[in-house]
Amino acid sequence: MLKGFRSIFVKELKELIRDPKILIGIIIIPLIMFPALGAVLGYAQQSAIEQAQEANLLVLNNDSGNWSQTLITYLKAANMSISILNNTSPQQAIDQGLLAQYNSTQIIEIPVGFTENMTQYIQGNPQIKSTVNIFGEFSVGGIFSSIGSASTSAIVYSFNRIVAPDALSTTTSSIIKGEIQTNIDPATLSQLLLSQSIILPITIMILLTYAMQIAATSVAMEKEEKTLETLLTVPVDRFAILMGKLSSSVIVSGVGALTYLIGYSYVLGAAFSGISTGVGSSIDLVALGLVPSPLGYTLLGISLFVTLLAGLALAVIMSAFAEDVRGATALVGYIYPLIFIPSLALIYLDVNTLPLAVKAVLFAIPFSQPVIASKAVVTGDYLTAVLGIIYVTAFTIIVMYIASRLFATEKILTAKLKLRRGRIGRRGVERPE
Amino acid sequence: MNLAVNAEGLTKQFGAIRALDKLSFKINPGEIFGLIGPNGAGKTTTLRIICTLILPTSGSVSVFGLDPVSQASEVRKIISYLPEEAGAYPNLSGWEYLQFMSKFIQGDSKKAVAEAAEISGLGDRLKDRAKTYSKGMKRRLLVARALMAKPKLAVLDEPASGLDVLHAYHIRQIIKRYVKDQGVTVLLSSHNMLEVEYLCNRVALVNKGKIAVEGEPQELKKRYDSQNLEEVFAKVIGYA
Numbered sequence: 001m002l003k004g005f006r007s008i009f010v011k012e013l014k015e016l017i018r019d020p021k022i023l024i025g026i027i028i029i030p031l032i033m034f035p036a037l038g039a040v041l042g043y044a045q046q047s048a049i050e051q052a053q054e055a056n057l058l059v060l061n062n063d064s065g066n067w068s069q070t071l072i073t074y075l076k077a078a079n080m081s082i083s084i085l086n087n088t089s090p091q092q093a094i095d096q097g098l099l100a101q102y103n104s105t106q107i108i109e110i111p112v113g114f115t116e117n118m119t120q121y122i123q124g125n126p127q128i129k130s131t132v133n134i135f136g137e138f139s140v141g142g143i144f145s146s147i148g149s150a151s152t153s154a155i156v157y158s159f160n161r162i163v164a165p166d167a168l169s170t171t172t173s174s175i176i177k178g179e180i181q182t183n184i185d186p187a188t189l190s191q192l193l194l195s196q197s198i199i200l201p202i203t204i205m206i207l208l209t210y211a212m213q214i215a216a217t218s219v220a221m222e223k224e225e226k227t228l229e230t231l232l233t234v235p236v237d238r239f240a241i242l243m244g245k246l247s248s249s250v251i252v253s254g255v256g257a258l259t260y261l262i263g264y265s266y267v268l269g270a271a272f273s274g275i276s277t278g279v280g281s282s283i284d285l286v287a288l289g290l291v292p293s294p295l296g297y298t299l300l301g302i303s304l305f306v307t308l309l310a311g312l313a314l315a316v317i318m319s320a321f322a323e324d325v326r327g328a329t330a331l332v333g334y335i336y337p338l339i340f341i342p343s344l345a346l347i348y349l350d351v352n353t354l355p356l357a358v359k360a361v362l363f364a365i366p367f368s369q370p371v372i373a374s375k376a377v378v379t380g381d382y383l384t385a386v387l388g389i390i391y392v393t394a395f396t397i398i399v400m401y402i403a404s405r406l407f408a409t410e411k412i413l414t415a416k417l418k419l420r421r422g423r424i425g426r427r428g429v430e431r432p433e
Numbered sequence: 434m435n436l437a438v439n440a441e442g443l444t445k446q447f448g449a450i451r452a453l454d455k456l457s458f459k460i461n462p463g464e465i466f467g468l469i470g471p472n473g474a475g476k477t478t479t480l481r482i483i484c485t486l487i488l489p490t491s492g493s494v495s496v497f498g499l500d501p502v503s504q505a506s507e508v509r510k511i512i513s514y515l516p517e518e519a520g521a522y523p524n525l526s527g528w529e530y531l532q533f534m535s536k537f538i539q540g541d542s543k544k545a546v547a548e549a550a551e552i553s554g555l556g557d558r559l560k561d562r563a564k565t566y567s568k569g570m571k572r573r574l575l576v577a578r579a580l581m582a583k584p585k586l587a588v589l590d591e592p593a594s595g596l597d598v599l600h601a602y603h604i605r606q607i608i609k610r611y612v613k614d615q616g617v618t619v620l621l622s623s624h625n626m627l628e629v630e631y632l633c634n635r636v637a638l639v640n641k642g643k644i645a646v647e648g649e650p651q652e653l654k655k656r657y658d659s660q661n662l663e664e665v666f667a668k669v670i671g672y673a
Contacts, residue, residue: 226520230578233484233514234537235506410487
């Protein structure tokens with residue numbers, strides 16, 4: 001064994017393990033964060049399944065024959081809650097607001113001539129097939145939002161296999177913003193959008209954590225290099241010091257974000273190139289109106305910017321309680337779960353389907369807002385994005401006010417966050433000389 | 434005539450620790466006044482209160498008639514503070530550091546930088562980043578920074594702290610010459626009695642947050658029948 005290795009190894013281990021900031025950062029927070037994420041995902045899946053089970057299926061029966069009745073009976077037997085309307089086209093159903101009226105997101109249209117075609121097929125004419133048209137209302141939800149349409153398709157498929165072997169073909173279309181987009185499967189569309197929209201929350205996570213590290217370091221570095229005391233005694237506005245630090249952090253982290261974005265989009269481009277030739281080429285998101293408008297992009301940009309400012313101001317406050325750079329980065333680490341959990345959760349969750357309490361918690365975390373905004377602007381829900389911006393701006397102003405108060409008092413020099421016996425307490429004690 | 438510093442009954446409480454206990458002293462303009470005492474006596478706390486960094490728990494202090502508590506921004510215009518453990522920005526060159534700090538002083542900043550460069554005696558090394566400086570070079574840069582503002586009151590906490598004989602000598606020379614040329618008032622703290630004796634017109638011995646004794650070095654030595662201030666100090670606190 002290397003001479004002295006054991007002694008150094010044991011000393012390092014002791015130092016690391018005895019630093020409560022490190023202990024909390026690498027052991028306790030993951031132990032809270034991952035179970036919390038697991039619970040969120042489990043809940044998301046469960047609620048999506050429950051919703052799919054509770055959802056009403058609107059059956060537009062435009063065929064008056066026996067086979068349409070057989071299909072409806074089969075659907076009922078599969079525990080589906082259905083409402084039947086006769087002689088109504090899908091577009092009429094959408095235009096008359098029947099989906100909302102019947103609390104439904106899925107339509108099955110049994111077209112005219114269904115029974116006749118089925119009968120001919122059974123009687124030995126395999127060229128003639130019957131068609132059932134499935135329409136799913138598309139929503140910019142979470143990863144499980146396509147469960148509804150997938151389960152409808154699955155039941156029709158099983159009818160096709162069990163009751164009338166291969167007599168039936170289906171078409172699947174999406175209802176996007178009140179219009180039918182023929183032959184676009186909502187499940188495929190959801191997956192495509194998800195793969196594209198995942199880039200934003202991940203970028204937000206990287207950007208915020210990166211920017212907050214920089215901002216926290218800028219104050220902690222002044223403390224570590226012993227330049228802060230001098231700076232605080234020169235005739236310069238303390239708020240100017242704070243703003244100078246925030247602004248430079250914004251620029252550096254902005255450049256960082258840009259390089260991350262370029263690098264990450266390259267990775268995604270390479271990773272999803274196979275998908276885009278298979279699926280993407282047949283689905284044009286721009287034509288479907290599923291990309292944000294210029295106003296949407298602007299709101300998203302503003303949302304990102306104010307959230308970044310909120311994070312930076314928070315990081316500066318946190319770092320005021322640290323004595324050095326290592327302490328500051330560890331302290332800022334405590335905020336990371338507030339960034340990671342909402343970002344990851346909102347990738348998988350449809351925020352509109354959450355219970356009020358969970359929704360309130362997610363909305364209250366400022367770092368959720370850009371992710372919420374990114375989904376809202378796709379559907380043209382600008383109000384949600386604007387309200388989020390107002391909320392984060394108010395939050396930022398409050399945090400900046402606290403930060404400026406902190407800079408204006410001796411707390412910036414004397415405040416320390418001490419972790420003792422597992423309790424976090426603020427102490428204003430410095431070593432007097 | 435206004436006193437340069439007038440501290441009356443200064444008390445500072447840090448939790449359960451009383452760092453200053455009704456400390457009072459006066460400094461006349463143009464004086465070099467030394468606060469001397471052991472570690473933890475309250476020297477730095479006193480300087481920090483005068484320099485607007487922390488607030489006294491009770492008592493008052495004025496700097497050329499200004500109150501560091503209610504007129505902090507005015508006080509900052511006429512003082513210059515050199516903390517004991519001050520540093521320079523590691524990624525800025527000495528030159529850039531002086532230029533940066535000169536933006537906050539009253540008067541001609543270019544002239545101030547040129548003067549500071551001369552005071553520091555660092556020559557071409559000013560072009561190098563501060564992280565490449567030795568402790569002595571860094572301290573010389575910081576002393577130059579503190580004096581370039583031509584403050585009415587320069588507050589220097591252990592100006593030659595931790596330096597070798599030559600660097601310490603250089604820094605003391607700078608201070609003494611600068612005070613003579615510019616007529617600034619200096620308040621310095623030190624536990625180096627030789628330094629204090631060499632530099633100060635008057636000294637105050639601080640112990641446990643209080644002024645134990647105050648006077649001119651020569652007069653104190655005579656009063657306590659001592660060879661040097663170290664001996665005076667030991668006698669005052671009852672150690673000898």
